[in-house]
Amino acid sequence: MGFEPIAVVGRGCVLPDALDPDTFWDNVAARRCSLSAVPEERWRLPHRWALGTVDDHRDRTWTDIGGYVRGFEAVFDPSGLLVDPERILTLDPLFHWVLYGARQALGESGYEGPRERAGLVLGNLCxxxxxxxxxxxxxxxxxxxxxxxxxxxxxxxxxxxxxxxxxx
Structure with missing residues (x-):
């Protein structure tokens, strides 16, 4: 079985404490931990109702520590895409992250718009x-x-x- 060579020509990401690949690698090199307590507005009920313990977690969680993306709204621009910006804004931020990361990767590659022989690798833990x-x-x-x-x-x-x- 043969494989065609590939080239990674652009990167993009949206991660806790890193809204671009260079910041991510700076965080890795600095051994920075990007875990934090859940943002106050994230849960729609008081934390005392949501938090249980490791032994008593039925219908609750036993920790509020996680990797939370912050500050994304300040950098995301839904304009310039083939979908109306107002429609994009009705979608979950997860969709916004994909669009943002893809736009970063295209920008870094030096290309604009779709390419005939191009692919996108996505990962999501959200x-x-x-x-x-x-x-x-x-x-x-x-x-x-x-x-x-x-x-x-x-x-x-x-x-x-x-x-x-x-x-x-």
């Missing part, structure tokens, strides 16, 4: 996403008895999140 969770919650609550559904689906939660957010 579960559950907050938008994906909101979508699942809306579907579940919508199927409840009207008095329960109407009591819990209030305000901004009443609008169904973009169904494409179920794919990550």
């Amino acid at each position: 579960y559950p996403t907050s938008t994906g969770s909101a979508y699942a919650e809306h579907v579940w609550l919508s199927a409840q008895e009207p008095h329960v559904r109407d009591a819990l689906l209030t305000g901004a939660r009443r609008a169904r999140p973009d169904a494409r957010n179920r794919f990550s």
Whole structure:
């Protein structure tokens, strides 16, 4: 079996404490740990209700430490793509990260737009996403008895999140 040679001509990434490959490698070289406590706005319930212990974690988590991407909103520009920016902004940030990373890789390669013989390698360890969770919650609550559904689906939660957010 033969293999055609390949060339990596561009890189991009969105990681905790590194919104570009050079910053990521600087963090690795400096042995920097990018784990932190969950951002305050990430969970929709008080931390004391979400946190259990290693032995008592049923329907809870036993840690709030993770790798959380911060500051991405300040660098992401949804314009200049083949999809309307307003539509892109309805999608889970995970989609934004893919677009951002792909744009970085293309920029680093020196090419613009799609290439006939090009590929993209993606990795994702982002579960559950907050938008994906909101979508699942809306579907579940919508199927409840009207008095329960109407009591819990209030305000901004009443609008169904973009169904494409179920794919990550």
